[in-house]
Amino acid sequence: MSDRKKRILQIVVDEYINSAVPVSSKAITEKHLTDVSSATVRNELASLEELGYLTQFHTSGGRVPSPQAYRFYIEELMQRGNLSAADLDYISGAFSDKTADVEHLIKSVANVISDLTDYTSVAIGPNAEEERIRNMTLLPCGDGRALLVIVTGSRILRDSFIDIPESMSDEDVAGASHMLAKLFGGKALSEAREVEAEALGEFGQYRQVMTEVIEALKSYARPRDEDIVLAGPEKIFNHPEYEDIGNVKNFLSVISSKDKIAEIVGDEDDEIQINVKIGSADDKDVPEDCSVVTATYSAGGKNLGTYGVIGPIRMDYSKVIAVLENVGKALEELVDGKNNKNKDKNKEKNDE
């Protein structure tokens, strides 16, 4: 593909992303390629269409980029957009230390992304599997039930009710609770699940409780609904493709199901930092006319979750990717800063 073809393709995609109307040869020569005539551009456009990058609804309607064009655009043509100073300020101001626990942090990240991009944002919290259990307890609730709570340093990892034998006194439960904390403390959720045999032995008389706990641990393998958040669903109406009720319907059917959100956000290759899915071709759960751009963040070796936006195929990929990248950086700094602070604190303690 010639440089001029690339340039023209870039112009078409940029223009279409901006205006949402099919772009014509005339518009291209008037605004961008002033040194050639519209006829020349027409020839190039016809050729780009043959290559599969452009489509026409009808002969007199200008051209529109195909999903293939967007992919090429993102990989080669797009200007890696820099954010405005205001946007950068907004990001750095948004994540203050007060967002101490991960639950809140996830929500505020999702909100920031949605606000800055003007698209609906989706997020899936940190993968719980590899987080270290900091503490664990069984809280008696009466009527033969107890609440099992597992926390890390920064969040409630999981909680759920389990049945306990009626014969167990509150003191017995407290004892069992201590054993659990000792047994599982410091382990990752995935490791915790593997101590089964050993644990059952140690528990002796409370074998049944342990069985229930193991059962609960197993059910924690998939993300909870609360770990999947959505921000700014109404943002969809800011984009003209969603004047069409059918598109809104598709969109809503996806975002109102946490399972589907998890599906389209979740199943990505760990190697890839930023992942773009364009239309149903890339993921059957993404509606025909939608794109999903996600980024997986981690800091200090710790997974911080996957965040992204869902919006029309005609998405401002440059802006979206810039926002995702900068939010990632801010998050990394926040977490690293905190770690360092803690290290300092610990150091001070040791120095005493």
Next chain:
Amino acid sequence: MSDRKKRILQIVVDEYINSAVPVSSKAITEKHLTDVSSATVRNELASLEELGYLTQFHTSGGRVPSPQAYRFYIEELMQRGNLSAADLDYISGAFSDKTADVEHLIKSVANVISDLTDYTSVAIGPNAEEERIRNMTLLPCGDGRALLVIVTGSRILRDSFIDIPESMSDEDVAGASHMLAKLFGGKALSEAREVEAEALGEFGQYRQVMTEVIEALKSYARPRDEDIVLAGPEKIFNHPEYEDIGNVKNFLSVISSKDKIAEIVGDEDDEIQINVKIGSADDKDVPEDCSVVTATYSAGGKNLGTYGVIGPIRMDYSKVIAVLENVGKALEELVDGKNNKNKDKNKEKNDE
């Protein structure tokens, strides 16, 4: 208002709810009032319009009920609908004992209501204020933080992270935790908030922790986002008024904000069991073209939350109210049954 006027108004509302098209005098005489002529009905219709019960978009377009008509319809005209055997079966099958904790119960109630009515359902969980604290604990998480968990017999009442002095050892926290459980166990959340003075004295060296706990208790006054659930948002598309993008927009702007949902579901008179809000006139947060029907359930003196549907003004009030009533009955039976079972259990224990 004459009996015939009432009958005609009833026919108009029934017909319009069913068909969503303005109803004409001819339709009324053909299908329902076969003993009078359409001209007579026209006179009555004109009179009902003057009374404010009916409106016309244009002279040749049939008539449509006004909000005032719906109110009158619900209070006097509507046939208190009985549910089909299938619907009743569905309800009684939906709430089995396995939905042990309140969180799941709320969700399943919301789903049942949405499924049976074909409208989007909204629910707000049991009012936490008067529930008795069954247990309470502080779980150390490191880095000067601890998780405060409060449970009743059937659910996690509240949880949140609080700061603790770095100097507190895990054992100290455990001690404080015991004191908390003793101090607050058996109290309602609203009562717990009032023990401030006494508590601060008892806590001695851990005064600061207690201050944080009190602070947390105070923040628990309003419902958590998780206590507000929504089921079947996509159901809205099953009703023709939501072919219009503007209406969908209004609708989505309300249901995507938990605060707004809480507002329209929450602020009702405790005296009223079933509450109907028709359009913005009854509640400024209800969109112009929407109605909200809610019911507050309680069983054994315990508040079980408020449930309802949000949908077009042209709502099948009879069906909706029947579903809400029957779901309420089923829920009451479920909870009473459980209480009895527990009483039985306790009795057996005492008999031993």
Next chain:
DNA sequence: GTTAGCACTTGAAGGTGATGAGTGCTAACA
């Protein structure tokens, strides 16, 4: 390889007239 020129296609916008649904009014009737 580039360009001007032109015929062609197509959707959008606007106008027209026919159709049909539904009403309001009036006068006659019981």
Next chain:
DNA sequence: TGTTAGCACTCATCACCTTCAAGTGCTAAC
């Protein structure tokens, strides 16, 4: 006095047509 038939009137909808502008593809000339 309430009811009814009859009729003129209103209005949305639809099909059909015309016009308009945008944009293309193609060709011939540079």
